[in-house]
Amino acid sequence: QVQLVESGGGSVQAGGSLRLSCAASGYSYLTYCMAWFRQAPGKEREGVAVIDSNGSTYYTDSVKGRFTISQDNAKNTLYLQMNSLKPEDTAMYYCAAYRSDAYCVLFAGLFAYWGQGTQVTVSS
Numbered sequence: 001q002v003q004l005v006e007s008g009g010g011s012v013q014a015g016g017s018l019r020l021s022c023a024a025s026g027y028s029y030l031t032y033c034m035a036w037f038r039q040a041p042g043k044e045r046e047g048v049a050v051i052d053s054n055g056s057t058y059y060t061d062s063v064k065g066r067f068t069i070s071q072d073n074a075k076n077t078l079y080l081q082m083n084s085l086k087p088e089d090t091a092m093y094y095c096a097a098y099r100s101d102a103y104c105v106l107f108a109g110l111f112a113y114w115g116q117g118t119q120v121t122v123s124s
Helices: none
Strands: 003-007 010-013 018-025 032-039 046-051 057-059 067-072 077-082 091-099 118-123
Touching: 003 091, 018 032, 018 091, 018 118, 032 067, 032 077, 046 067, 046 077, 057 067
Parallel strands: 010 118
Antiparallel strands: 003 018, 018 077, 032 046, 032 091, 046 057, 067 077, 091 118
């Protein structure tokens, strides 16, 4: 059973940075797609970034150039480095995973495993 536990959220001012971490267990990075999603109050869950076993990444347009997804396979940990944060980045951030032998797709319906979320609040 895959288990995901996020940490690293908090409150920052606009322009600041945060690094989210997701400790994973019960999976192999060789066959799983890992991603970050976020959900703001009153809005639908949004895919932020995804990474595959080869390290290939994809980002939603609103975070390109500001966020970086990465994984430390030795530590079974997924990261999201967030720079130049904006108030519109405020949301609950979730780590997610699904098993795939093909390329990864940033679509929530594909992800079978989810963490409990960590809150990110950016003030102006």
